[in-house]
Amino acid sequence: MKKFFTTLSNIWKIEDLRVRIINTLLFLLIYRVGSYVVLPGVNYASVADQKSEGLVGLLNMFAGGSFSRSSIFALGVMPYISASIVVQLLGIAVPYFTKLQKEGESGRNKLNQWTRYLTIGITAVQAIAYVGSQITPEARLFTGPVFTILNTFVLTAGTLFVMWLGEKITDKGIGNGISLIIMVGIIAQLPGAFLTEFQSRTSGAGGLVTFVVEIVALIGVVMFTILIVQGTRKIAVQYAKRIVGNKQYGGVRQYIPLKVNAAGVMPIIFAQALMFIPTTIQQFFPNVSSSGILIALSNYNSWQHNLLFAILIILFTYFYTAITVNPNQMADDMKKNSGFIPGIKPGAATASFIDGVISKITLPGSIFLAIVAIIPAIASLVGVSPIFARFFGGTSLIILVGVVLDTLQQIESHLLMRHYDGLMKTGRIKGRTAMPAAAGTTPTAI
Structure with missing residues (x-):
């Protein structure tokens, strides 16, 4: 037990490590707070006790409960991971992406940019499906195309923000952010x-x-x-x-x-x-x-x-x-x-x-x-x-x-x-x- 507390003390003495751990905790706190922010036009009382099973329940677990709460982070980072898979597969099949993989830092930056663009497209499609199927009419405070369009933009922005948080954790924190x-x-x-x-x-x-x-x-x-x-x-x-x-x-x-x-x-x-x-x-x-x-x-x-x-x-x-x-x-x-x-x-x-x-x-x-x-x-x-x-x-x-x-x-x-x-x-x-x-x-x- 004494060695454990000594190790914690040593971790706190290292300024760079201390700052990285604090940054990581703050970024994760932002993510957890955001997972409780409900989409605009959604009645929280109608979705607070919503249950999810099967693959939907697994997706809800990955999103930290955001999926069932109709949060702005409901889609989590899964669209970004899907986009990463596609880009990596393109690196094998398409010569242009294969060339980018061999160009070092500049090539990686371009591939990351392609991944972000593809993430936007995948998230938009999943957001439309989420709004149409997961948010029941009883949970909507107003209806019509405005509700779908507004929340599609919000869900897409939420996923991009979570992706940005993950990248910041990797750069400024400790561990892999995503x-x-x-x-x-x-x-x-x-x-x-x-x-x-x-x-x-x-x-x-x-x-x-x-x-x-x-x-x-x-x-x-x-x-x-x-x-x-x-x-x-x-x-x-x-x-x-x-x-x-x-x-x-x-x-x-x-x-x-x-x-x-x-x-x-x-x-x-x-x-x-x-x-x-x-x-x-x-x-x-x-x-x-x-x-x-x-x-x-x-x-x-x-x-x-x-x-x-x-x-x-x-x-x-x-x-x-x-x-x-x-x-x-x-x-x-x-x-x-x-x-x-x-x-x-x-x-x-x-x-x-x-x-x-x-x-x-x-x-x-x-x-x-x-x-x-x-x-x-x-x-x-x-x-x-x-x-x-x-x-x-x-x-x-x-x-x-x-x-x-x-x-x-x-x-x-x-x-x-x-x-x-x-x-x-x-x-x-x-x-x-x-x-x-x-x-x-x-x-x-x-």
Whole structure:
């Protein structure tokens, strides 16, 4: 306990880290306050107790309850994530976007601009569908085209503002802004879900013992998720020995830690964004809402929905790993620093070896993500309430674990760079591993 308070004191002593944490908390507070601001012309009393289930309930959880409250942030950041998916796919299929990806900072700025433009279009379409289907006539203080047009603009502006908050958190705060916003929305729903499940069990549906078993099982899933998220495959790298004067440089063996889940939380977020498409189509095109496949894909507990969801997660895991981990760049860096993998020739052979290792460890990582993502549906089938089942593994758990570990990693990096102890005396936060150093340098912990 003493070390814990000492660590908190060290965090507060670092001005840059202190400012970043305060900025992050203030930006998240703005988001949470905005999630309670109701759309103009909507009677709050009519939507305050509105319930959401299935995919709509999951979207409401990601939006921190804004969706069911008809808030100005009702659509959250999901349109921005959908736009990011489209732009990244265009980077593979369209030469112009592929060229932008290789142009460094200027190319990234242009891609971000395209993403923002596409976000506006996607948000506008979803806003029209939301106003037409989610806001009942009884909840409207006035009707007519003015109501739809006004709230379409407000919802679009709200999503753009949330997107801006996420970017500001990333730049001025600590952690990934978009992921933190989603995490805060999920955590905001946790106390209510926990209390609902407790009341349900203690009132006779299984008893307190069943509730305790559920909590123990949830803790087990969380622990296993952390192990997989932090799991790495180490590749030995030998650096050539050089003697300059009376000093020896290099000649030591280091390791490249390749993550089993290198893509982090992004594959499941991307897959979830695409799984909202059937629901959006049903809302925007009522005439096709009776389609059997659309109904099945919109059903959170259907096998069709969960099968497609799992496949998308596996595909996005490979896709996101491929665009974030570059074996050729890693091989070139090792060659420039006189490093090599024992038994593997430098250059193309090294890149091919690293790519093969990544492909092998990505498969079990992606399958694990898919299994955990569909656990809530299984939990619902065995009697867990739908609200609490969303936290019993699934998207919410992976996002919470991944985002918390990523944020802790960044805080620990700030501490270690300033010669303070990290957050844990034993064990290592994700990323706190010795990285291969260039010839003539010593490995540093990040």
